[in-house]
Structure formats: C-alpha cells, structure tokens
Amino acid sequence: MREITLGQAIKEALAEELRRDPTVFVMGEDVAEAGTAFKVLKGLVEEFGPERVIDTPISEAGFTGIGLGAAMTGLRPVIDIMFGDFLTLVMDQLVNQAAKVHYMSGGKLKAPLVVRTTLGATRRSAAQHSQSLHAWLSHVPGLKVALPSTPYDAKGLLKTAIRDDNPVVVFEDKMNYQQRGLVPEGEYTIPFGVADVKRPGEDVTIVATSSMVVAALEAAELLAREGISAEVVDPRTTVPLDEETLIRSAVKTSRVIVVDEGYERYGVTAELASVITAGAFYHLDAPVRRIGAMHVPIPFSPVLEDLTVPNAAAIVEAARELCGRR
Amino acid sequence: MREITLGQAIKEALAEELRRDPTVFVMGEDVAEAGTAFKVLKGLVEEFGPERVIDTPISEAGFTGIGLGAAMTGLRPVIDIMFGDFLTLVMDQLVNQAAKVHYMSGGKLKAPLVVRTTLGATRRSAAQHSQSLHAWLSHVPGLKVALPSTPYDAKGLLKTAIRDDNPVVVFEDKMNYQQRGLVPEGEYTIPFGVADVKRPGEDVTIVATSSMVVAALEAAELLAREGISAEVVDPRTTVPLDEETLIRSAVKTSRVIVVDEGYERYGVTAELASVITAGAFYHLDAPVRRIGAMHVPIPFSPVLEDLTVPNAAAIVEAARELCGRR
Amino acid sequence: MTEEITAQLRANPEPWLEAYRRMLTIRHFEEQVDDLYRSARMPGLAHLYAGEEAVAVGVCMALRDDDYITSTHRGHGHCLAKGASVDRMFAELLGKEPGYCRGKGGSMHIADQERNNLGANAIVGGSAGIATGAAFSARRRGTDQVAVCFFGEGALGQGLLYEAMNMASLWRLPVIYVCENNLYNEYTSYRETTAGELTARPRAFGIPGQEVDGQDVLAVHAAAGQAVERARRGDGPSFLVCHTYRFYGHHVGDVDRAYRTREEERAWRDRRDPLRLLAGRLLEAGVDPARLERIEEEVVTEVRNGVDFALQAPYPDPSEVSQHVYA
C-alpha cells in the first residue's frame, strides 16, 4: 500500500469514477484550471476536459440546482461547495429539492447528487469560513452525510457517494488535505453506515468524527501512557448511522466521550450521545460526555480561535474524569 | 383576563410594539393588505400604514438582508417568513450575517432583528410546507430561538424578541393560530430562558415544545386517568435554554420524555435529552425517551402525514412504558 | 396575423382541436378540483390554473414527449398539457395510492416521470436550477431534448432564477423560461413587487425575451416553437413572458379576493377566456360546432370518470410512509 495525502485520495476517487462512468462530472467554483481553492483537484481537467470538470460563476444555489436537474435526468454530478459555510446558500436546493424529490414523486424521480464541501476551523479564516455545519444536513431525511477522517476513508466513501442513488453530502476537513495515510492501489469502496474502530480499547470509548479522529487518536495515545485504554470509534457517516457499533463499544467500556467539531448545542454530539445512552444506559458508569465546538462564532484571532475547537487535551481530561483519575 | 386566539395575541404584541417604538416595522410577503397568508396580521396596516407594515416581493433572502441592514442602523425589523420551510432561503443572511455581526465586530455592531416564521405539519401541505426546522437555528451561536405554545406565551415572547438586541427567530405553530387562551389586558413580556411548567406532576416529566405542548397536556390528562401524574414542562426558548428547570423536573420524577415536532435525528430532542441526562443521570430510572417527527419528508396523503407527527397516544405509550405499566 | 392564423387553422384544424381538448380538460379538471375542495372531499388546498390554459398547452404542444418541463404550485395545467391522465392526477390530489406520486406529493408536487415532467414545486422559483440542469444534462448526454421552466411572475423575485439564467446563457443551454404573468403574486399586484421591464431581466443575461399574449394558444405556440427550435439548434436559452390571468383565487380557499376587482375578473373572463378565443377561431375557420360539442362531452366524461376513479381508489398502505425516503 502506498502512502498518499487525503487530497490525493479524493482526486483519485474522482478520477476513477470519471473514468468508469461517463455520466459523472465535477462542477464548482475554480475546480478546473485552479483545481479548487485548496488545489486538491489540480490536473483533473487536463485528463477529463472542461466539459466534465466545470468552472462555474459564484452561484452556489444556481449550480447546485443545475446539478440536481442533471442528477434527475441521468447524470451523476459532484458539486463542489468551496467552504462548508456556503451551504447556507444551497439549503433550499439541497433540503427542499434534492432530499425530497424521490419521496415526493412516490419513488419515481432520483437525485444521485454528490456535494463535496468542507468543515473545520483553525485556518485563521474567521467566522464565515470555519463552520462545521454537518448537523444541519444530518437532520434532513433524504440526505446521506459522510465525514471521512483518513485518506483511505476519503477515497472509499467518495466513491460510494458517487455510486449512491441519493443525494450525499461529503464533508472534508479543510485542515486535513495534506494528511498522509495508506491507500491501496486497487479499486475499493466503503459502505455507508459502517463505523470504523480506529483504535481498540477497553476503558473508555471515544466516538470521534472527521477532524476530531486525529485528536481522539492523539488523546488515546496520551491516555495509554497513563494506563487508560481508549477505544476510538469513527462513525464515518452520520446518516446512515451505525448505531450498533457505537452501542457495542459503549457497553464494553461503560464510559463514552463523543467529540465532533460542530457546535455542541443542538449538534451531532447530542444525537450520538442520545443514541448511545438509549442503547447502553444500564451499562454506563456516567453520562456520555459531549465535546463540541464552543458555542461562539469562530473568532479570527489565533489566541481565541484555538480555544473554540476541541483538542486532545480536552479529550484526555474528560477521559480521566470518566475513569475516576483526578 | 380575556380569552383570545394565538393569532390575535401575536397581532396585539406587534401592534403594541409598533405603537411604543417608532423604529419597529414589519416586513414580508403579503403582510400588509392581506395580513399574511394566515390572516394573522389583518388590520395592522390600517393602523400603522404601508411604511411600517410592508409588502415585499417574493425575495426571502433579499428582504431578510434588508431587515438586517436596517437592524444594524437603528431600526427594529420584524421579518415574516411565511413558512418555516423557506428558512432554507435565508440561512446565509441569518447565520453567516445576522448571527455573527455582533461578535465579528468585537461587540460594536448589533442586529436587533426578529424573524417570525412557522413550524408544524398536518396541514396537508406536503413536504415543502410542513417542516419544523428550529433545530438548525438553535445550533447557531448568536441567534436566539423562541417557540411559543400558547397565546399568552406568543404575546410575551414576541414582545421580548422585539426588544432584544440580538437576532431572534420566533417559530409559530401554523396549526395553532386559532387556539384560544387567557391573555391579560395589560402590557407584559416573558423573559427568554425561563421554562414554564404547564402542568405539575410527580411520576414522569414530559418536556414538550411548541405544537407538542398541546399533545403533552392531552397525554397528561389521559395518564392522570390511569393514575400516572405527568409534569409537562415547556422550555419556551431553545436558546437560551433553561436547563435548570428541565433537570429539576427530571430529578424529581426520574422519568423523562422529550417531545418536539422537528425530526428526531440530530434534532431538538437530542439536545434536550442530552442536557437532561447530563444533569440528572444518577436520578433517572431509564434513558430519556425522545419523540420527534418520523425521519421522512412530510407526505401529502393524510393517512401517511398523520403517522409522521408525534401525538398524545405516542406520549401516553412512552409514559406507560417508563412507569412500568405494560 | 389574424388572417394568417385563420389560414393555418383552416388548412389543418386538427392540432388546434387537440389543443382545444387539452385546454378544456384543464378547465374542467380545475372546476372539479374546486368542487372537491368546497365539498370537503380534498385534503389541503390547490392553486387552480383555469384561465391560463393557453400557456401550458401552447408551450407543451411545441414539445416532444421526451422534452423536460418543470412546474409550479399552480401545476395541474402543466401536467395535463404534457399529457398526464386525469384519473391519476385526481388520485394524487386526494392522496390516493394510484396517484402519480402514490399520494405522497399532492397538488404542489405532481411529477410525471413518464413524460419527463420533473415535477411541480412548492418553492416559488425553486425549479429554475432543476430545469436548467435538465437542459445541461440533455446537452451533455448528446440528445437534442429541451427543457421548459414554467414559473409565475412572482418567481422574478427569487435570485436563483438569475443565477440559473446566467449559466444557461454562458453555456448556451437548451432551456426555455416561461414566465406566466397572471398579474398577482398571491395577494399583491406584481407592479408593487417588480421593478423595471419584465423582458429586460433575461436580456440582462444575454437571453432574448419576448412578450406573448398568453390567452392566445396560437401565439403562445408560435413563440414557444421558435424558442424550442433555437434551443434544439444549440443556440441557447429563451425567455417568454406570457400575459395571462387566473380566473379563480390564489388558491381554492381564496374566495373574497379583496386585492382585485370583480370588474377586472369579469373583463378577463368575458373577453380574454382562452377557450372561448380558440373556439371562436375554430368556428371562424369553418370547424363544425358539433365537433367542439363532442369534445366537450368527451372531456366532461373523462373528468367525471377520473374523479370517480380517484374517490374510489385506496389510500396508500401505512407502511408506505417510510418507503422512498432513500432510493
């Protein structure tokens, strides 16, 4: 297996699917010549041409709608929303249109649409370029939501998303495109709704999504030195959610921390905590600990921004408390 | 005290605030001559004129943005978004702009903006006119979210919203405008973040929001006949949330049901359940039971639509189970 | 013009008799819907298309079966004009299982996949992207299909339309924007909500815009035909503003209609009824009045049978509630 970056894994997934299926295309702002603002797709347009890797005006709602219309009529668009914060502009197209068209038509119309976008702070980009809004989309029936945390997952989940007959929103951690990881040469996909135990453990379960998986693994490493064995579970998709794996781990360890970079209140941590509590209540030593972003707009100043995002230290502290080590 | 409808209570609140403060104005589609699509504001334009009760084009994002600009420069707009489903169109103006401007400007700019909109299904209006999207807004720091369930609360909360220096989204249950209730003649406001115990009880706590308060009270009545004493607690605002009152009731009864008409997954019930579990874990007999809308787009057909919305029967059943009565 | 059209009619009245049948079907369908509402046999509300029949029929007559349309909350007319059957439409409006969407969509979401009707949309302007995307798709897939986006003049208030038109123009997509200007956005005159000239809007994006008498099915058809040809040739999008009027209220429950006068309504009904205008022309062109009567009888029967079918049809099984959330 080779080691490649998360960005390369994404490009590979797209290139393979573009090659495999002529109905696939990529559309968004600066995706072609510039290869996206994050340079992740650099080179794609050279292989597939500007008819399949398409630069758009700055019209998120418009081109998401066009993507949807294309999806309803035989194509498989991959729409690029540069920053997750701009999802605010496409909520109608995604939620009132794409998510509902299959149901509203009694199963006759389909919208095999993929939206790739980002989440995550600490890029010093301030309040309008740092949000993690995946809770919103996860709330909406008809949508699926994938949150890859490694190059391997990023490639496999994106390929699955493209082949799925439903609208799927894939959130990528924008700080993570350079993260390296092992990815096999051959073709593979990762089924939705299957959590991945990123590290097995016995004493405490850390359920972590996307950007927070790295922090959770770091925390697990630190905890190991103190003799606390942490299991790190990555749901990989919030919809569908692999409740079973989460609950099984909770039953085993009796102590659970849920970490997600979205806002804590009314966010993903609340749902995961509730699902785990409902399924493992009588096995839990203590209530599930939630760790999400501080409930403030993300500030620009680095000294403030870093306070708003969960990190390994916060996870370690929560784990110690849960395990009665303080 | 007089008995008036929830719709009348809202109109009274607006009329009083329009009279009291010349900077207040109302803006939206068909709010003036037609008095809104629900006829709730009928007559308001006659008293205050078309300069203060303003019909707009069908441009939700545009007039919400205009409201925001007006709010930032000395006015107090009350923006009408006819159906809560159309919030999809104004998420950028509400979330990236209004919610953040005070923080991003280091406390210098303010956005005393009120958005009135609706939630709730069973009006046979199908998937794009029936959603309850208050979880999204509750997820966003910088916004406050009010969910009145009675004429009394509707009036008092709306007046508080208008006087608040922050953007506030008020969700009204569109099926509830004709509901009657006691409302004092005199002026009053209701502070945000103060839950209301709509019915005291001992055996089980039913935390219910907005449209679900009626269902919860109905359930409590039915349960009383079976000898189960249910306490019905209405948080009234999801942001700020009166965690204390919720937890206190949970500690008292040891059994909690949370009911909200939004989708259950990644919705308001998850947050309320998590907050209560965190605060009352060692007092709870069983995990908090969540009851929200079924995770499907709201279907048109009445025989299907009615299945998607929580009702008194479902609450009764959950309460019986929690109390070991089956 | 009038002479030319009379000549056209006289030479071959058949297509216009078919247009007459479709328009009349819409009219009777809508009257029946109103009746279902008044007699409390229909759940919810509906927005009637009566008065605007010439627009949908004139445009759809210029289309092939495999061309796409997107429709609006006022969508029964578009759906029927594109060829849907009356019985399954009634069934949908009543929330019944044989409805086009198994009763799950209802009046505001009727779609007809078999005839590439991508569906009514209850979000004003909400289908501007979808129609443009269907046109994009036709081009990418190398077909010569075109897409028609129907919308009320109220949708001119929605920014999405401009975003979509800009891309349609840049990429010369085979899409036709059909603006049905029935003078009202719900209960507000469009003059209070719409600045400038209507056809200047598409022109601002390099799209030709044309005003059409929306009560004259021949005029609509002629303008639509040109736009369709242009689109099929690969010359890009067009925009038609069809001036029309809804004979009923905004929806079936809008009965007092304080926002407009009874005189205005009467004037349109008396002098600008698209059915009477077409019937007059057909007779003028020498068509036997008996043919029109026969068509009317057939339509009345079809609508009556359709509504009976729907009333007797079963509701979907409760288990359907959680089907079709995901494909």
Add this chain to the structure above:
Amino acid sequence: MTEEITAQLRANPEPWLEAYRRMLTIRHFEEQVDDLYRSARMPGLAHLYAGEEAVAVGVCMALRDDDYITSTHRGHGHCLAKGASVDRMFAELLGKEPGYCRGKGGSMHIADQERNNLGANAIVGGSAGIATGAAFSARRRGTDQVAVCFFGEGALGQGLLYEAMNMASLWRLPVIYVCENNLYNEYTSYRETTAGELTARPRAFGIPGQEVDGQDVLAVHAAAGQAVERARRGDGPSFLVCHTYRFYGHHVGDVDRAYRTREEERAWRDRRDPLRLLAGRLLEAGVDPARLERIEEEVVTEVRNGVDFALQAPYPDPSEVSQHVYA
C-alpha cells in the same frame, strides 16, 4: 474632459492631494500586509486592494462621514478610504485587542462603526441586502444618508444582489451599488462567468448603470458624486461598474497566478496605476513635486508606526472568546 479636469485640479488641488494621500496609504498598507504575510507575522490570508485604490477613494470622497458603506473580503481599501486609522487596522489583521473588532473579525470582517462602515463580508455578495437595508433605514429614519455597497464583479453571480436591487428600485432607496470589475473571480476570468453586458443587470431592474474608469479617481469621484446626489434627492439607486485591476494575486498566497499573464499585469501596473495617473495629473496641474514626496514620507511613517503599534499590541484576553456572542 481632460482639460476640464486639469482646470478643476488647478483651481483647487487640495482635495486631490488628500485623495492621493488616501490612495497612497492604501498602497503602502497593502504592501506592508503582503510583507507581514511573507514574513509569517500575520495569521491567515488577506486579499489586497492594491491597484484598485481609485475606486474606494473616489467613491468615499463623495460620501459624508455618516453615510454607510459595506465592504468585501478585499476590504482594506474601503475601510481606509472611509477614514479608518492604519494602526487599528493592522492590529485587527494581526488578531490584536486594539483592532477595530478586537481581533475577532480579522481581514475579512473589518468594520468601523464610528464611520458607518458596516463591515467587510467574506460571503461574496453577502452585503447586498445589508447595504440596501441601511439605505432603507436612512429613509425610514428621515435622514438623507446614503449607503454604498462595494462588491467585486464575481458577486454578479449571486442571486441576492438582484433581489436587493429589485427592492431598492421599487422603493427608490438611497443606495449605490459599486461593482469593482477587476477581471477575475478568484482564478477565473469574469468573461467565463458573466453573460451579457454588465450594466444591463441594474437596468433590468430600472436602475441606471454606468461604466467608469476605475483607475481614474476623478472619474470615479464624478460618477459617484452624481449617484450620491441622486440618492440624497430621493431619486433612488444607481449602479457603477468600475473597471480596475488587482496588482497582487487573489490573496497574498496566490503567487504563481497561472490564470493571467505577466504581460497583462505589467501593462496595468505600467500604464494604469491609479496612483501614477493621479500624480501625473497633479504635477501637470502645477502641484509642486515636493508636496507629493512629503505626502509619501508621511504615509510611509504612518504605515510603519501603524504596523509597529500592531506588532506590539496585546492579544485579546482568552476570556473574550465568549464575549459578544450576544449583545
């Protein structure tokens, strides 16, 4: 025209010397920002306004202190042109406590409440509603303030702008839309993203649109002055398309700029530098070259002092992180 302007300058060069000072301040400010980035002393990125100075300064010179502006991600120039001070701006860009937003906004969100700068906006087109609302507010409050909405030509892709313009036109609001056409939406030529003629966009909503040489501060000022007068008179909105060019990349990290040629850049820098054009005119009009040199010295000192101030300023206290979420 040239003669008229020379006469104007000769008659009273003082305002244009002030314009020169502001433009030069922006230029030196931006060069300093670039330096801060390259030397890794600034967190994040910034979008430099160098090359476009005549637009912000020409427009803001036509405004009163109490008039409103809204700005963009490329907002330093607007902020300075409206009268903000260099030191507090640098402090903001470095995330320091004395910054205009206490370091919480940063480059993309600088606002200056004291001069009614309602803030930069990192959502392209995101302030179209806000500026229009400020104009609405001025009118409702009975003042004669006007509001200016600055945006790049990329914002023509955002539907919100059209929604706002429609209402501004209907309600004759005192707002001026200033489109800074610097030829690129990030890394894509505006010709690939923008159909039709730019000034046809406002005209479609009944708003007069005018093209202006954005490198010529006198021309910008003249056009803005007319628009401001019109707005104050109550005659409604205007739209200016200012043709301009950014001398740096899209942001400070955009150094290879493969999407445009070095020749094009050189041509603009050599022949269309708004500072050199203004300096030339001032000299032509008889201004002593020493005055320009003095201004430059003062500006250089101000910028140097400003950056020193900011570098030494404290960061906000950690407790600030949860302040100002709610008012």
